[in-house]
Amino acid sequence: MKIVVALKQVIARDSVLRLSADARWVDETDAAYEINEADAYALEAGLQLKEKQGGEVIALCAGPGRVSKAIREALAKGADRAIHIALDQPEQLDSLATARLLVEAVRQEGPDLVLTGLQSDDVGAGQTGVVAAELLGWPHVTLVVGIEPAGGGLRVRRELEGGWFQYVETPLPAVLTIQSGIARLRYATLMGIKRARSKEVRRIDARELLPQNETAAPIVRLREAEKTKQTQILEGPPAEAAAKLVEKLKFEARVL
Amino acid sequence: MKVLAVMEERGGGWHPASLEALAAAQRLAAVTDGRASAAVLGADPGERAADFARYELERVCAIGHPVLDPYTADAFTAALEQAIGDLRPDYVLFPHTYRTRDFGPKLAARLGRPFVSDVTAFRTEDNGVVFTRPVFQGKFVADVRIAGDAPHFVSVQAGAFRADAVAAGSCAVEEIGVEIPAEAVRTRPGEPFREEAGAVDLTAAERIVAAGRGVKDESDLEMIRKLAEALGAEVAASRPVCDAGWLPLSRQVGSSGQTVAPKLYVAVGISGAIQHLVGMKGSRVIVAINKDPGAPIFEVADYGIVGDLYEVVPALIEALKTG
Ligand SMILES: Cc1cc2nc3c(=O)[nH]c(=O)nc-3n(C[C@H](O)[C@H](O)[C@H](O)COP(=O)(O)OP(=O)(O)OC[C@H]3O[C@@H](n4cnc5c(N)ncnc54)[C@H](O)[C@@H]3O)c2cc1C
Numbered sequence: 007m008k009i010v011v012a013l014k015q016v017i018a019r020d021s022v023l024r025l026s027a028d029a030r031w032v033d034e035t036d037a038a039y040e041i042n043e044a045d046a047y048a049l050e051a052g053l054q055l056k057e058k059q060g061g062e063v064i065a066l067c068a069g070p071g072r073v074s075k076a077i078r079e080a081l082a083k084g085a086d087r088a089i090h091i092a093l094d095q096p097e098q099l100d101s102l103a104t105a106r107l108l109v110e111a112v113r114q115e116g117p118d119l120v121l122t123g124l125q126s127d128d129v130g131a132g133q134t135g136v137v138a139a140e141l142l143g144w145p146h147v148t149l150v151v152g153i154e155p156a157g158g159g160l161r162v163r164r165e166l167e168g169g170w171f172q173y174v175e176t177p178l179p180a181v182l183t184i185q186s187g188i189a190r191l192r193y194a195t196l197m198g199i200k201r202a203r204s205k206e207v208r209r210i211d212a213r214e215l216l217p218q219n220e221t222a223a224p225i226v227r228l229r230e231a232e233k234t235k236q237t238q239i240l241e242g243p244p245a246e247a248a249a250k251l252v253e254k255l256k257f258e259a260r261v262l
Numbered sequence: 263m264k265v266l267a268v269m270e271e272r273g274g275g276w277h278p279a280s281l282e283a284l285a286a287a288q289r290l291a292a293v294t295d296g297r298a299s300a301a302v303l304g305a306d307p308g309e310r311a312a313d314f315a316r317y318e319l320e321r322v323c324a325i326g327h328p329v330l331d332p333y334t335a336d337a338f339t340a341a342l343e344q345a346i347g348d349l350r351p352d353y354v355l356f357p358h359t360y361r362t363r364d365f366g367p368k369l370a371a372r373l374g375r376p377f378v379s380d381v382t383a384f385r386t387e388d389n390g391v392v393f394t395r396p397v398f399q400g401k402f403v404a405d406v407r408i409a410g411d412a413p414h415f416v417s418v419q420a421g422a423f424r425a426d427a428v429a430a431g432s433c434a435v436e437e438i439g440v441e442i443p444a445e446a447v448r449t450r451p452g453e454p455f456r457e458e459a460g461a462v463d464l465t466a467a468e469r470i471v472a473a474g475r476g477v478k479d480e481s482d483l484e485m486i487r488k489l490a491e492a493l494g495a496e497v498a499a500s501r502p503v504c505d506a507g508w509l510p511l512s513r514q515v516g517s518s519g520q521t522v523a524p525k526l527y528v529a530v531g532i533s534g535a536i537q538h539l540v541g542m543k544g545s546r547v548i549v550a551i552n553k554d555p556g557a558p559i560f561e562v563a564d565y566g567i568v569g570d571l572y573e574v575v576p577a578l579i580e581a582l583k584t585g
């Protein structure tokens with residue numbers, strides 16, 4: 007089975023974020039990056055399918071030069087090769103425009119399956135995979151937490167709200183959007199890291215793929231979120247703050 | 263502007279977020295000098311559509327076809343594509359549910375339009391509408407403007423608009439016929455099911471201590487258990503803790519897990535992403551312990567301690583023993 011996994015590189019989770027000078031995005035001057043959480047699970051799901059079924063896993067990532075780190079990590083974990091769509095300021099594109107780019111690259115490969123993360127942790131649009139499926143004319147299944155081959159297609163387990171699940175059968179080719187927790191994530195081994203160096207990374211310029219990248223829903227500005235509650239912050243060293251909290255919970259909130 | 267709100271059924275009634283989306287649709291219609299309508303889809307939606315006849319709407323559209331039951335993205339997309347062609351709305355609004363995530367962006371893409379998801383607010387600005395949505399897991403919000411031709415597609419975050427704000431009135435139910443060839447539906451959905459084995463009912467708990475990714479190691483959960491014990495509380499968790507297999511899914515709080523409303527909810531090392539918040543923001547008193555003063559959990563917390571949980575939690579256990 008030929009599997010393309012779409013990986014997005016995002017600012018690392020624990021980063022302290024400040025708005026950029028023009029407030030259109032965040033300041034990335036000293037940012038550290040990582041593979042988007044759901045996409046790490048998509049990669050893991052792809053690698054496990056390949057190990058069961060045979061075939062090939064191709065990592066696909068659109069972004070500036072910095073994404074080569076995400077690509078190397080995917081290769082070190084076991085992806086066979088990668089496609090890097092060189093694109094400055096990926097945050098300027100809406101999901102439709104991003105999906106159009108990814109789909110151009112997918113068409114050149116003609117895979118059986120495309121895996122994406124369910125949602126990116128920066129823009130959080132939660133839709134690029136679904137849009138890509140529509141542009142490809144393929145069926146899709148979202149919120150996937152389990153995949154098994156069935157007949158010529160797949161039988162996937164999908165998460166519903168409030169602790170419910172369902173199985174869905176889909177023919178191939180298809181797009182699945184992967185939810186976190188689908189499998190335990192592996193670490194790259196030393197051997198994997200060594201091997202990654204000789205694996206193919208094909209670089210395509212975004213403008214070559216699609217001369218015009220039209221974005222119809224651009225971000226105008228970023229702002230601080232508004233608070234809905236007045237939080238009482240209990241100050242002081244841990245012991246003092248803890249004692250104050252216990253007081254408050256007992257005598258003010260009366261929940262103890 | 264003409265605003266069409268797509269309603270979602272759940273368990274014989276309506277998904278709670280549906281009425282919120284309807285309230286948002288009425289507001290959007292009001293600020294753009296237009297009218298709102300509702301759309302209901304199903305195998306035989308006429309009777310259920312009548313539920314919406316008591317609201318101030320232009321009409322409620324009952325879009326019926328046998329292929330619409332059970333739900334599939336393929337059938338819903340085909341049906342709404344045709345209905346939108348008939349009705350020509352300027353905006354199509356959805357509740358930001360898992361179902362909307364599954365077919366809303368597909369529908370928009372079929373019509374070559376962007377889909378603005380998870381909107382919490384909107385306002386008019388420079389003769390246009392600006393939509394606000396969270397980015398960076400709720401650490402910031404982004405204002406987004408939709409360019410290009412109508413219809414514009416938008417989904418509304420759960421809890422952002424009030425269901426009880428839907429204006430009453432009366433309107434007619436209008437049946438809208440659509441044609442969907444059976445082969446348009448490519449996926450085969452099974453019955454929804456629940457994993458019952460070993461399930462914990464957190465909804466009955468009076469107090470809950472919930473651990474998040476700030477807890478770095480499985481063995482550190484012991485400290486969380488001790489805190490829970492000292493408070494007479496149940497232990498719960500955010501998704502990453504359950505994803506890692508440290509606690510069973512039945513202890514996950516949030517949109518994919520349980521929705522709880524205890525007297526006391528203590529969030530330890532939880533950032534407060536919306537999918538977690540929807541599961542616990544109804545709690546009477548919320549305490550957040552987090553080292554990041556900018557964490558969105560502080561937007562819903564009554565009491566907060568900004569600090570390292572590895573220092574704060576032991577101190578709190580101690581204070582509960584002596585206090
Ligand atoms: C469709 C969908 C469904 C989802 N369903 C759910 C769900 O049901 N439940 C759920 O919880 N999530 C759900 N999520 C995931 C959700 O979006 C967040 O990713 C998740 O809630 C984050 O968990 P967290 O806050 O524990 O981790 P993080 O976001 O990583 O936050 C960790 C927090 O710990 C703090 N911290 C770190 N170290 C320390 C320390 N030493 N002391 C004090 N504080 C510290 C950090 O400042 C940070 O705020 C869902 C996502 C999607 C897209």
Ligand SMILES: Nc1ncnc2c1ncn2[C@@H]1O[C@H](COP(=O)(O)O)[C@@H](O)[C@H]1O
Binds near residue numbers: 013104121122
């Ligand atoms: N620039 C990108 N490069 C590769 N994959 C992407 C990119 N942007 C989005 N994706 C994929 O689309 C998924 C959903 O993203 P989003 O719609 O932004 O929430 C991500 O989890 C990725 O799998």
